[in-house]
Amino acid sequence: MSTVLEQIEQQIAKLSNKAVKKNTGTIRTVADGVAKIDGLSDVMYNEMVQFPGGAIGIALNLEQDEVGCVILGDISQLKEGDEVTTTGKLLSVPVGKALLGRTVDSLGNPVDGKGPIETKEYYPVEKIAPGIIVRKSVSQPLFTGIMAIDSMIPIGRGQRELIIGDRGTGKTTITIDTIINQAKINKVGIASGDPKFRPVYSIYVAVGQKNSNIVRTIAALEAAGALEFTVIVAAAAADNPANQYLAPYSGAAMGEWFMENGMDALIVYDDLSKHAVAYRQISLILKRPSGREAYPGDVFYLHSRLLERAARLEGKGSLTALPIIETLAGDVSAYIPTNVISITDGQIFLETDLFNQGIRPAVSVGLSVSRVGSAAQIKATKQVGGKLKGELAQFRELAAFAQFGSDLDAKTKAQLERGGRIVELFKQPAFAPLPIELQVAVLFAMQKGFFEAVELRKVVEAAASLKAFFTGRKDALLADIRTKAVLDKDLEAKLQAACEEWKASYAS
Amino acid sequence: MATPAKIALQEARLLFSLSMEGGVVSPERVAGVLEYVEKHRPASPTAVLKAYHRLIAAELAKSEAVIEHAGSIGEPVLAAIAAVMSKRYDRKVTAKAKPNPELLAGMRVRIGDDVYESSVAAQLAALAASV
Numbered sequence: 001m002s003t004v005l006e007q008i009e010q011q012i013a014k015l016s017n018k019a020v021k022k023n024t025g026t027i028r029t030v031a032d033g034v035a036k037i038d039g040l041s042d043v044m045y046n047e048m049v050q051f052p053g054g055a056i057g058i059a060l061n062l063e064q065d066e067v068g069c070v071i072l073g074d075i076s077q078l079k080e081g082d083e084v085t086t087t088g089k090l091l092s093v094p095v096g097k098a099l100l101g102r103t104v105d106s107l108g109n110p111v112d113g114k115g116p117i118e119t120k121e122y123y124p125v126e127k128i129a130p131g132i133i134v135r136k137s138v139s140q141p142l143f144t145g146i147m148a149i150d151s152m153i154p155i156g157r158g159q160r161e162l163i164i165g166d167r168g169t170g171k172t173t174i175t176i177d178t179i180i181n182q183a184k185i186n187k188v189g190i191a192s193g194d195p196k197f198r199p200v201y202s203i204y205v206a207v208g209q210k211n212s213n214i215v216r217t218i219a220a221l222e223a224a225g226a227l228e229f230t231v232i233v234a235a236a237a238a239d240n241p242a243n244q245y246l247a248p249y250s251g252a253a254m255g256e257w258f259m260e261n262g263m264d265a266l267i268v269y270d271d272l273s274k275h276a277v278a279y280r281q282i283s284l285i286l287k288r289p290s291g292r293e294a295y296p297g298d299v300f301y302l303h304s305r306l307l308e309r310a311a312r313l314e315g316k317g318s319l320t321a322l323p324i325i326e327t328l329a330g331d332v333s334a335y336i337p338t339n340v341i342s343i344t345d346g347q348i349f350l351e352t353d354l355f356n357q358g359i360r361p362a363v364s365v366g367l368s369v370s371r372v373g374s375a376a377q378i379k380a381t382k383q384v385g386g387k388l389k390g391e392l393a394q395f396r397e398l399a400a401f402a403q404f405g406s407d408l409d410a411k412t413k414a415q416l417e418r419g420g421r422i423v424e425l426f427k428q429p430a431f432a433p434l435p436i437e438l439q440v441a442v443l444f445a446m447q448k449g450f451f452e453a454v455e456l457r458k459v460v461e462a463a464a465s466l467k468a469f470f471t472g473r474k475d476a477l478l479a480d481i482r483t484k485a486v487l488d489k490d491l492e493a494k495l496q497a498a499c500e501e502w503k504a505s506y507a508s
Numbered sequence: 509m510a511t512p513a514k515i516a517l518q519e520a521r522l523l524f525s526l527s528m529e530g531g532v533v534s535p536e537r538v539a540g541v542l543e544y545v546e547k548h549r550p551a552s553p554t555a556v557l558k559a560y561h562r563l564i565a566a567e568l569a570k571s572e573a574v575i576e577h578a579g580s581i582g583e584p585v586l587a588a589i590a591a592v593m594s595k596r597y598d599r600k601v602t603a604k605a606k607p608n609p610e611l612l613a614g615m616r617v618r619i620g621d622d623v624y625e626s627s628v629a630a631q632l633a634a635l636a637a638s639v
Contacts, residue, residue: 018626019617019624019625019626020624020625020626020630021622021623021624021625022622022623022624022625023621023622023623024618024621024622024623025621038562038566039566039620039621040621041620041621042621042622064521065517065562065563065566085623
C-alpha cells in the first residue's frame with residue numbers, strides 16, 4: 001500500500017520539478033502604449049504576453065525580426081531591455097451573471113469600488129462569430145420603449161441596428177432608454193412568474209467617453225433601477241488606446257455568455273467612431289500601412305468581426321447589438337459610417353435639425369430603416385402602426401413643398417394636419433420609455449381620430465393625459481394587450497370605449 | 509517608399525545571409541562582411557551594423573545554452589544539457605555556466621528566445637502570484 005503511495009508521490013514530485021519552458025523576448029522600444037519586442041519567436045497572433053510589473057500585452061504584429069504588442073495597463077515602469085514572456089493564452093475576460101450591476105474595465109477588472117467579482121468562467125475576447133447553420137432568423141421583438149422606433153423601425157432580438165447622428169442628437173439617450181425598458185420588462189416578466197418569459201440583460205460599452213459622461217449614464221441606469229440587469233464596460237478617453245480598442249470585444253464576450261447559455265442580451269457600443277480612432281492610433285504606431293483617412297486597411301474587418309458576433313442562435317439565446325456612430329455635419333457617406341451602415345441590419349438616423357426643432361427623439365424617418373422589418377413586431381403594433389412610416393414620410397415631403405406656397409387643397413391640408421399630429425405624438429422625454437401596450441393604446445387613439453379635435457400644440461399634453469388615464473385606470477386592459485399581443489374585436493371595442501371615456505374626461 | 513531604418517534593416521539582413529555557412533554563423537564570413545562594409549560604406553553604416561549585430565547575436569544565442577545555476581554545477585551536467593539541447597534543436601549547441609545565487613536552488617537554461625526554468629526562485633514567484 002505504502003509503496004503505491006510512494007510511487008504516486010514520486011510522480012507528483014517529478015511533475016513539480018519539471019522545468020517550465022517559456023519563450024521570451026526583450027523590449028526594444030515602448031511608445032504610446034505599443035512595444036516593439038525582439039525575440040518572442042514562438043508567439044502566436046493575438047496571444048497575451050507578460051510584461052514585468054504585471055502589465056499584459058497582446059501580440060498584434062508578427063514580423064520577421066520583431067513583434068509589435070499593445071500594452072494593457074501601466075507602461076510607466078517599462079524600459080528598453082526588459083524581458084517579456086509568452087503565456088500561451090488568448091486574452092480572456094470574466095463572464096456570467098456576477099457581472100450584472102458592475103462596472104468593469106476592458107479586461108473585466110471591477111472599477112466601481114464594489115469589491116471583487118466572483119466568477120469562475122472566462123471567455124476569450126476575440127472569438128469567431130457564429131456560422132450560418134447555428135443561426136436563426138430574427139423574429140422576436142426587442143422593445144426600445146420609444147414609440148417612433150418600436151412602431152416604425154422595429155428592432156428584433158439578435159439584430160444589429162446602428163444608431164447614427166451628429167453629436168448631441170440623443171444617440172446615447174436612445175440606447176439608455178432601451179436598456180431601461182429592458183429592465184422594466186424584466187421586472188414585470190419575472191414578477192408574472194411566466195416560465196416562458198426570457199429576460200434581456202444589457203451590456204453598455206463606453207469607448208473613449210469622458211468619465212463624467214460614464215458616471216452620468218450609470219447614475220441614470222441606477223435611478224431607473226436598470227443597473228441590476230446591466231454590465232458597464234468602461235474604456236474612458238483617458239484610458240490608453242489599446243484598452244479602448246479591446247473594450248467592445250470584451251463586452252461582446254460578456255454578451256456571448258448570455259447568448260450561449262440560452263439567455264437574451266443587448267449590447268450597446270458607444271461609440272464605434274471613437275473605437276475606430278483608437279484602432280487607427282494603434283495601427284499608425286505599429287507602422288501598419290494606412291489608407292483612406294489614415295485608417296488601416298482592416299478597419300472594416302475591425303467592425304464586421306465585432307458586429308457579426310451579434311446573432312440569434314438555434315436552441316440558444318440571442319445577442320442584439322446597438323452600435324453608435326457619430327457623424328460630422330450629418331455626413332453619413334464618410335468612411336466609418338458607410339462601413340458600419342453596410343454591416344448592420346438597419347440604422348436609426350438622428351437629425352440635428354429635428355432635435356433643434358424640439359422633435360425628440362430626433363429620428364429621421366426617411367433615412368432610418370430596419371432591414372428585419374415587421375418580422376420583429378407584435379401584431380398589435382402592426383395593426384395600429386403599420387402605415388405610419390409611409391404617412392410620416394409623405395408628410396415630410398408635403399411639408400417641404402408647403403413652404404413654397406400657401407394655396408393648398410383640402411386633402412393636402414388634412415395630410416399635413418395629421419402628419420403634424422403624429423410628429424407631436426412621437427415626442428418623448430428622455431429616460432421615460434413607454435411599455436408596448438401603452439404605445440398600442442396611444443397609436444390606436446391616433447388612428448381612430450381621437451386627437452383630431454385637439455389643437456396641434458396641445459397634442460403632447462393630450463397624449464400625456466391619455467397615457468396617465470390608461471396607466472391609472474385601465475391597467476387590466478393594458479395587461480390584456482400585453483399578454484394577447486394582438487387586437488381582436490373584443491380588445492378593439494374595449495380600447496374604443498376607453499378612448500371615448502378619456503375624451504369625455506379630457507374635454508371637460 | 510521605404511524609410512532609412514527599413515533600408516538599413518534590409519541591408520543588414522542581406523549581410524546576415526552572407527555570413528551564414530551550412531546553417532550556422534561562419535566567423536570567416538563575418539570578418540569578410542565587416543571588411544566589405546568598411547570598404548563600401550552604406551548610407552547609414554551605424555544603423556546597418558547595429559541591425560547586423562542584433563541578427564548575428566540572436567543567431568549565436570540559438571547555438572549556446574546559457575545555464576544559470578545556484579550552487580555548484582559539474583562538467584558532466586553541462587555536457588548532458590548540451591547534448592539534450594543539440595538533439596532538441598537539431599543543431600550543435602554548446603553549454604556555458606553562469607552562477608546566479610538569486611535562483612536559490614536549481615537552474616535556468618536560456619537558449620535563443622527559450623527559457624527552461626527549474627529554480628526555487630521561479631516556483632516561489634509562481635506561488636506568490638497564485639496566492
